[in-house]
Amino acid sequence: MTPDQYLVPPVPVEPADAQRWQESRRRRRLLEGMWGIDLEHRIRLHFGIVRRMILGPKSKSRNLYRRLVTELSVLYRTPPKVTNRYGGADVLLGPDGMVARAGLWPQMRSVQTYALGVREEAVRVEFDPITRRPAYRQVHADNLVGRSRALDPGVPVELRELRWYEVEGRGRWCFDVLSIEDMDRPYYRIEEVRGDGREGADITRLVLGRDVSGEAYPYRWTQGERRGEPFLPYVLYHADIGSQLFDPFAWIELADAALDVAAAWTWWGHLLFKASWPQRYGIDVYVEGMIPEETDGGLRTEVPADASSLIHLRARSGAVNPQVGQWQPSADILNTAQAIGLFERGCSDIAGIDAAHIVRESSDAWSGAALSISRDGKREAQSLYQPQFEPRDIELMEKSAALVNLAEVTASPLPEEGYRIIYAPIGLNYQELESRRKHHTELIQQGRMTLAEAWQEEHPGTTPDEARAALVEARLESAELDRATQAEAVRRGLAPAQAEAEAEGEQESEQGDEGEEEEDEMGDEDEPTGEVDMAIVHEMVLDALDDGDVDAAKRILKGRNYAVSST
Secondary structure (H helix, E strand, C coil): CCHHHHHCCCCCCCHHHHHHHHHHHHHHHHHHCCCHHHHHHHHHHHHHHHHHHHHCCCCCCCCHHHHHHHHHCCCCCCCCEEEECCCCCHHHHCCCCHHHHCCHHHHHHHHHHHHHHCCEEEEEEEEECCCCEEEEEEEEHHHEEEEEECCEEEEEEEEEEEEEEEECCEEEEEEEEEECCCCCCCEEEEEEECCCCCEEEECHHHHHCCCCCHHHCCCECCCHHHCCCECCCEEEEECCCCCCCCCCCCCHHHHHHHHHHHHHHHHHHHHHHHCCCCEEEEECEEECCCEEEEECCEEEEECCCCCCCCCCEEECCCCCCCEEEEECCCCCHHHHHHHHHHHHHHHHHHHCCCHHHEEECCCCCCCCCCEEECHHHHHHHHHHHHHHHHHHHHHHHHHHHHHHHHHCCCCCCCCCCCEEEECCCCCCCHHHHHHHHHHHHHHHHCCCCCHHHHHHHHCCCCCHHHHHHHHHHHHHHHHHHHHHHHHHHHHCCCCCCHHHHHHHHHHHHHHHHHHHHHHHHHHHHCCCCCCCCHHHHHHHHHHHHHCCCHHHHHHHHHCCCCCCCCC
16 A cells, blocks of 8 residues: 555545544644645635735634634543542552553543544553553544444444554555444454445454454453443543434534634735735836846736835826825724634634633734633533543543453452542632632521532532531541640640649540440440441531530540441
8 A cells, every 4th residue: 555545544435424524534634733725725715716816825823613622621631530439449540550650631631622623532442461551542533433322322332443554564544343232242353444445354363363253352341240241442422412423513613613714814914914004006107126027927027015115216208297196005904803803702602602701811813812711611611521521431441440350460350330530620719719718608607508518519529428527527637736736835834724724634534434434335225236327427526526525526436336437
């Protein structure tokens, strides 16, 4: 296969897939800076071939599509927190775990950008025997053909990925074909693509060295009810959940508008460089110093002219009334720029962005960073896209764990279920933090919000039990700090007499001993039959702390009648 065949990959046989790939590749060019050919075509549609020749170079300095898509891709700006309710997954999820060392979360920023811009993006996960950890590879939608079940249209059961393979010294385009449509007979084949886009010879053995279909299919769950069932080593991310596997034409209006905006700025650049100063004219005069130049159309004469240059004019022989004058500039540069800016701003509505969230970061309308999305707009985008991405991220963690278990490289198997993703929220500035604090304080004072609810709002992703446990821990630590501070003050002679403090301490100790004896008696009479609701325990601890009785709070936590977890 020639280098030209590598640069021009084949297209699918099905017209619908071919049309989808064509649009997806246009979106990719917009995201990757390779959209010059698309812009050139758009300019010629607007101005025609003749006018296009005088416009000058096209301007790609304003890529509205990439700008908005990048601004909306905020879910992975900070790596999310991943936990497992069963524990035992630190080797996979820890700060130095397999996922972190594989660089998944930085890569996911690009995955979300392509998922929004192209509307779908896939991640393929494989176990790398060299690094002994999962490896993650992005797969673009314009390299995929797939099928899904009618009852679950967003999840593929068969995928064909177009890939370039070097086999026996010859490069060729092939399809990686993986299917679990028939759970009893899954298959994984590598098929060469013929010139007409159809599948050719099966070269699986040439590439992998063995057959990997049927019982030999390598991607299977190892635990629970799914044990032994096959899965696809892909996770397909969607910008929106719909009734079909691929949705390539959503936001097509925004992609077209981005090209219109760039064409408009190209025209504006033409006006700036060629029509922003007064135009001169002469009647019955000629320009001195003309330079002859040979062109394809014959001999022509010209003289360099500029807004800052002086042109020598001489009256023609026999001229009766030679005249020289000038017109005003033919273009209003500032008003034209403002008009284009208003058009550009209106295009954001296509992406579902409230106009109130569009802010101008610079007073310079020509600035490439002129339009941006406010922090509130980015928070809305984060909450909008989290429901689509969270299940897929959990699926990716489950498949990663299954591949590690299949490789048997850990001391104990990793859990393949029970994963939880907490995405880092967009941070608040000082004014927003102060406003939220006042709002929560007022609601708590009015009895319309609990401390635990306020904690949950300030720490998204926490459960009610986790919020109450954190409040208990914070207040216990504060009480301990107060007690230690008082003791140190007495030691230094900065507080009431040591004897008084010791007496108070002995009295408290005696009361504590009596309380413990009473609890022992109660425990002998009524042994616990199961775990007590953690919410009740936390409320009792908080009540004791409100009364200033730290020891009572500790006794509640340590009492035998409460099977309190480590939380």
